Amino acid sequence: MTQTQKILVTGATGTVGRQVVSELLARGHAVRALTRDAARAGGFPAGVEVVQGDLTEPESLTAALEGITGLHLITFGGPYFAPLETGPRILELARAAGVQRITVLHGGGPTPLEDAVRADERVDWTVLMPVEFMANALEWADSVVHSDEVREPFVTRLSAMVHEGDIGAVAAVALTEEGHGRRTYVITGPEVLTVGDKVSTIAAARGRDITLVELTKEEAVAQWRASGHSEEVIGFLLEAYGNTPEVGRTVTGTVEKVTGRPARSFAQWAAEHADAFRARPAATG
Numbered sequence: 001m002t003q004t005q006k007i008l009v010t011g012a013t014g015t016v017g018r019q020v021v022s023e024l025l026a027r028g029h030a031v032r033a034l035t036r037d038a039a040r041a042g043g044f045p046a047g048v049e050v051v052q053g054d055l056t057e058p059e060s061l062t063a064a065l066e067g068i069t070g071l072h073l074i075t076f077g078g079p080y081f082a083p084l085e086t087g088p089r090i091l092e093l094a095r096a097a098g099v100q101r102i103t104v105l106h107g108g109g110p111t112p113l114e115d116a117v118r119a120d121e122r123v124d125w126t127v128l129m130p131v132e133f134m135a136n137a138l139e140w141a142d143s144v145v146h147s148d149e150v151r152e153p154f155v156t157r158l159s160a161m162v163h164e165g166d167i168g169a170v171a172a173v174a175l176t177e178e179g180h181g182r183r184t185y186v187i188t189g190p191e192v193l194t195v196g197d198k199v200s201t202i203a204a205a206r207g208r209d210i211t212l213v214e215l216t217k218e219e220a221v222a223q224w225r226a227s228g229h230s231e232e233v234i235g236f237l238l239e240a241y242g243n244t245p246e247v248g249r250t251v252t253g254t255v256e257k258v259t260g261r262p263a264r265s266f267a268q269w270a271a272e273h274a275d276a277f278r279a280r281p282a283a284t285g
Ligand SMILES: NC(=O)c1ccc[n+]([C@@H]2O[C@H](COP(=O)([O-])OP(=O)(O)OC[C@H]3O[C@@H](n4cnc5c(N)ncnc54)[C@H](OP(=O)(O)O)[C@@H]3O)[C@@H](O)[C@H]2O)c1
Pocket: 010, 011, 012, 013, 014, 015, 016, 017, 034, 035, 036, 037, 041, 053, 054, 055, 056, 074, 075, 076, 077, 078, 081, 105, 106, 107, 108, 129, 130, 131, 132, 133, 136
């Protein structure tokens, strides 16, 4: 039986952070959830202590760090995932507070925060390097609901996409159990899927066909611009989708090795989220 520990989760209102919170709670640990706006940050399970702080202003974290044993960190701190420059100071404060274990959600490339954590010899750190999140498929929800369509470029690209709950589960174990210090974990789902595979899995889960419309690169760029993506994000998407690196399309056994149970499939994710892809009944009255 693992002893109860107290963990501070940053990015706690985000896709991954919410899963880190619930996986820690499920294992019986105490959780403090960081947000920049505690008044707006709802929807946490009972028992979670919500605290306010901003990673770009490390001194605002002092109270949040008090009495914790483990810390889950994101590497960005503003719009468009701008890398945090405050990593070294955050680490100083964490060490002074007695933090023993740290997980870092890798940001897709080198960041000052991750570099600072990797250089730290006094804490047990684990870098979490997930491939594409299954949750990214929620970007298709509006188009599926309104026109039974998914419009995407590079439809034969392969992805070993991972259930965000499994990223949370790996983080929860690394933050609270021995044996994960100074490791980098590439975290994937159990299978490699094309865009077509994903679309047919969602169609089966919601019980209604979806047409996959293949866009040219130019059409995709125009669509991303129209939906407000920055040129930097568009460049990243073109590279990630048009030339997916091997690591993004290769299944690892990390989830099972670390948590003791198999990685969740996209079919499971689609069943959990089927309602997001179904037309809402019209309001009456
Ligand atoms: N999407 C993918 O397929 C994918 C794959 C691999 C890796 N990643 C990486 O995953 C990360 C994104 O994670 P996510 O999707 O879970 O994030 P997300 O859902 O976009 O959530 C962003 C979180 O960051 C917090 N935040 C932002 N700036 C902050 C600041 N200055 N101080 C404190 N908190 C701050 C927000 O908290 P509040 O707003 O509550 O303050 C929120 O909880 C990126 O680094 C990305 O590169 C993504």
